[in-house]
Amino acid sequence: MLLPQHGQKDIPFTAPRKDLLLHYVPLQHASAISLAFTSGRITAVTSHQQGNPQRCFYDEADSDTICMYCPLSMNERIEAIWVLRHKNKNINLGIRSLVVSQTLLYMKVVGLPK
Amino acid sequence: MQSELELESIADDSVKALYYSDPWLPGFIIGAQPYSKWLSSNHEISPQFPVYRTPLPGFATYAYNMYYSEAPLEDLVSIQACMDNGYCLGILLHYGNYSKTVGQYRCDREISDLYEPNCIGLLQVRHEGKPQIRLQVLDEISPQSEPADPILRLTHGILVWWHSKDVSSVSIVPIS
Numbered sequence: 001m002l003l004p005q006h007g008q009k010d011i012p013f014t015a016p017r018k019d020l021l022l023h024y025v026p027l028q029h030a031s032a033i034s035l036a037f038t039s040g041r042i043t044a045v046t047s048h049q050q051g052n053p054q055r056c057f058y059d060e061a062d063s064d065t066i067c068m069y070c071p072l073s074m075n076e077r078i079e080a081i082w083v084l085r086h087k088n089k090n091i092n093l094g095i096r097s098l099v100v101s102q103t104l105l106y107m108k109v110v111g112l113p114k
Numbered sequence: 115m116q117s118e119l120e121l122e123s124i125a126d127d128s129v130k131a132l133y134y135s136d137p138w139l140p141g142f143i144i145g146a147q148p149y150s151k152w153l154s155s156n157h158e159i160s161p162q163f164p165v166y167r168t169p170l171p172g173f174a175t176y177a178y179n180m181y182y183s184e185a186p187l188e189d190l191v192s193i194q195a196c197m198d199n200g201y202c203l204g205i206l207l208h209y210g211n212y213s214k215t216v217g218q219y220r221c222d223r224e225i226s227d228l229y230e231p232n233c234i235g236l237l238q239v240r241h242e243g244k245p246q247i248r249l250q251v252l253d254e255i256s257p258q259s260e261p262a263d264p265i266l267r268l269t270h271g272i273l274v275w276w277h278s279k280d281v282s283s284v285s286i287v288p289i290s
Contacts, residue, residue, distance in 0.1 A: 023134050025134075027129055027130060033132075063279075066277070068183070080125060081132070082122060083121070085122055101159055101161070
């Protein structure tokens with residue numbers, strides 16, 4: 001998979017790998033990130049902008065989906081993002097959590113680790 | 115069990131966007147697109163592994179369907195509740211410069227007005243045998259109508275919220 005290289009200007013995001021659909025979640029001016037979980041794994045991600053709560057995100061959620069909302073501080077940049085996953089990459093348990101760090105905010109969103 | 119999991123860094127402070135593939139296909143990927151590496155401060159931040167301040171509630175049938183969130187109650191300015199059929203799915207806590215959520219907070223459900231934290235409490239109730247949360251406006255309580263179950267007042271400590279699709283369990287633990 002190729003991503004725009006460091007230093008390049010905005011380039012339309014493409015996924016050259018055959019048959020691989022990538023969902024793109026812009027974080028510019030994002031006021032929050034929402035995550036959808038099914039059976040403890042992240043199944044969808046979206047960002048919210050001020051005044052645009054992105055309600056269509058929930059239309060795609062089935063009845064078993066849990067949605068969690070991580071507000072972002074608009075005055076601060078994101079410092080780092082981690083994903084929580086099984087150490088053994090061959091065990092496909094999915095991504096259990098997303099951890100977002102800002103100076104004032106340390107947001108943990110957790111599907112129970114197993 | 116936590117030792118089977120690890121935190122993997124996917125973005126630093128130059129993050130512009132996230133991307134992810136279909137989670138149900140093999141080889142699920144999630145990553146981040148940077149603006150530019152020259153914008154990165156290269157400031158290493160150590161992640162904190164998620165820990166749970168309370169054990170998994172006893173009513174949980176399957177651990178993998180339970181979710182955990184927490185938020186401090188100190189310096190709380192106001193809260194908003196996410197409501198569904200009269201029950202509270204989760205709350206958004208405002209601290210002035212930043213906010214946090216506990217429980218499930220969805221923009222497609224009823225979002226309450228802003229409450230001052232000392233005007234509101236949480237009541238653990240059972241609905242059709244399942245533990246759920248009701249919001250209690252404290253001004254409305256008269257001595258005669260004081261609920262039998264204790265009201266959790268959002269004053270001190272850390273609010274801990276376990277939930278799954280249709281159950282919620284809250285507690286307040288002291289700051290360690």
